Amino acid sequence: MSSGGNDLGFDSHCHLHFSHFEEDLAKVVEDSREAGISHILIPSIDVETAEISANIAERYNLYSAAAFHPEHLPEEEHEESEWLALKRILLRPRTIAVGETGLDYHHKTFSPEKQHRWFQQHIELAEATGYPLIVHSRGAEEEVLKQLPESLSIPVILHCWGGNESLTDNAVSREFYIGVDGPLTYKKNRKLRDLIRRIPRDKLLVETDSPFLPPEPFRGKRNEPAYCRSIVLQVRELWGADMSIEKTSYILWENAMRAYQLHPENRKADIVYRYGESLYVNITSRCQNSCNFCIRNSVDGLDGYHLKHLHDPPEKLVLSTIEALPIEGFKELVFCGFGEPTLRSDLLMRCAEATRSRGVKTRLNTNGLCTSFLDSQQVTNLLQCFDSVSISLNASGAKEYNRISPSTVPDSWEHLMKFIKLAKRTGIHSQVSVVNKSGADLQRTKALAERLQMPLRIR
Ligand code: SF4
CATH class of the missing domain: 3.20.20.70 (Aldolase class I)
Known part of the structure; x- marks a missing residue:
């Protein structure tokens, strides 16, 4: 995926910290670069994965995020020490966002009360430090939008978005970034494809959510950042524009660069x-x-x-x-x-x-x-x-x-x-x-x- 000699593509959400990549991580990163993915953001789900993500990001010149996923919240007796440990990881050089946090009403591993409390803590931490916030919402899109304050000064990334039309319009009106994944390419997923048309071009992000949700034609396999190209191709088709794959990839790359405050226009320096x-x-x-x-x-x-x-x-x-x-x-x-x-x-x-x-x-x-x-x-x-x-x-x-x-x-x-x-x-x-x-x-x-x-x- 070459763009005028520069390969610029951004997999904005890719869990390279999981054991699925333990054996061939270097090759996975190399393959992604060959496929034109110049940037990858590795979100985490708890302290252990935040640490691994930070290590990978520093080793391979990628970026990472730190947070507790709503299905991986700390046990009550360790809440304070775990929160402190997580915040220390935010001091690592290539850890640039708080994520992924949010609400999961599909699995409901933890009570809604506990999930809301932890989501609130993450929102406040991101706002206090000026870090972008990566939000997970499954079966809880409406609740997530309700809990996010109207006046946030940080970029919000609604990862793997599955909200309906009116919720999507709400998210768009609040200038949130919206991430789409492999399912966009699935034949039966016309609803999601219709939804994409409601999202402004400068607010859409592509993400693989690797190792999960592989796009067509890789279903059944382990997902990898190199497969991002299939999602970009689908976006190009939906945009219906007379646009090259390189140009589409470049626009999506720029969006992610802005969302993560890495773009020359809004690059955030470490305080x-x-x-x-x-x-x-x-x-x-x-x-x-x-x-x-x-x-x-x-x-x-x-x-x-x-x-x-x-x-x-x-x-x-x-x-x-x-x-x-x-x-x-x-x-x-x-x-x-x-x-x-x-x-x-x-x-x-x-x-x-x-x-x-x-x-x-x-x-x-x-x-x-x-x-x-x-x-x-x-x-x-x-x-x-x-x-x-x-x-x-x-x-x-x-x-x-x-x-x-x-x-x-x-x-x-x-x-x-x-x-x-x-x-x-x-x-x-x-x-x-x-x-x-x-x-x-x-x-x-x-x-x-x-x-x-x-x-x-x-x-
Ligand atoms: S005094 Fe100013 S110019 Fe000189 S080293 Fe310090 S920051 Fe740089």
């Missing part, structure tokens, strides 16, 4: 990410400097995380993300980001206070230029919110600094020196840093750090 034993908080991609060594010059992320914000994430989202995630148990929370965090000093203070109130240590990594827009008292107040501060010294003097870290801030070196002195006066645990291969004179930088009475970290 909280793991690095070593610490958690890092990324609140802006803006910076006054253009350091010659800055990783932003060459990449948009780190260790599988996407860190370049299209826009500053809203204050409410940053705070609710920190609040929702299990930050306890990490060495510290570092406010560093993919830009200069003090540019959002008010938010920074609120985040630091919220973190410290949970007994977690905080560190600020900064370029030390906030004295250009905050007065000394404001800088002192800001510093007092943290347990430690790491300041990018970068150079041994103004001339060298201007060469290595050109800045939009006039007199940037003077502001940096002022900040270092304020940090010293505040008594906060402080250090300065320099990058090894940036071109700075390390001996002279060391001597300067000694004069400033600051420990120096060479990075």
Whole structure:
């Protein structure tokens, strides 16, 4: 399935974590790529499968989601620990959605009350962290739509949708994405094919739900992401457009990219990410400097995380993300980001206070230029919110600094020196840093750090 030399196809729901793929997973992924499926989202059903899905996603450059399926809810005595374990998986680099969660009135493994309670928890978690929500509904389409709040700020994906016409119209009016699977290709399934015509082209997703629901002509076999092509072919026929399979696949790929916030138009950057034993908080991609060594010059992320914000994430989202995630148990929370965090000093203070109130240590990594827009008292107040501060010294003097870290801030070196002195006066645990291969004179930088009475970290 080639698209102008680029193979772009998205299997938006594929359970590669199941044991059905244990023996030949690498081949299944390879076959899917040969069939033009460039992207796969692996949803999970509990903690164990969320962990496996995250591992597969990281290994094969795919994406995963974490949630409890309504048929796989935790036993009462383990609810708290399991929920915590699941939320920790959301911190993994390629885990980008909450799913699949929802309601299942067909099997009714658990009471409707318990299912609704867990569905609500997942909705709130997705909303708090800004992650897309993948919803399972079987025999409970109406109840699912009722429980989903009218004003959600996250993409909602109604996976393997089986609602009737009016429920579909309701879902469409709320701009939910709707996933269709192999049964669309079954001869007898005219009802589903008619339903597809009611869904706007930019809201339809294709999914295999592998290893289940194989499309024609693979019925009776284990389903695989490579078989996505059969569903795409059926969609093309239904759209009745004079459109190539490549173009159809591309439109469906774009839809899934938007649904999962991976599209260049709405790409979501990670606000909280793991690095070593610490958690890092990324609140802006803006910076006054253009350091010659800055990783932003060459990449948009780190260790599988996407860190370049299209826009500053809203204050409410940053705070609710920190609040929702299990930050306890990490060495510290570092406010560093993919830009200069003090540019959002008010938010920074609120985040630091919220973190410290949970007994977690905080560190600020900064370029030390906030004295250009905050007065000394404001800088002192800001510093007092943290347990430690790491300041990018970068150079041994103004001339060298201007060469290595050109800045939009006039007199940037003077502001940096002022900040270092304020940090010293505040008594906060402080250090300065320099990058090894940036071109700075390390001996002279060391001597300067000694004069400033600051420990120096060479990075
Ligand atoms: S101060 Fe930090 S974020 Fe800003 S350009 Fe330099 S290295 Fe990059």
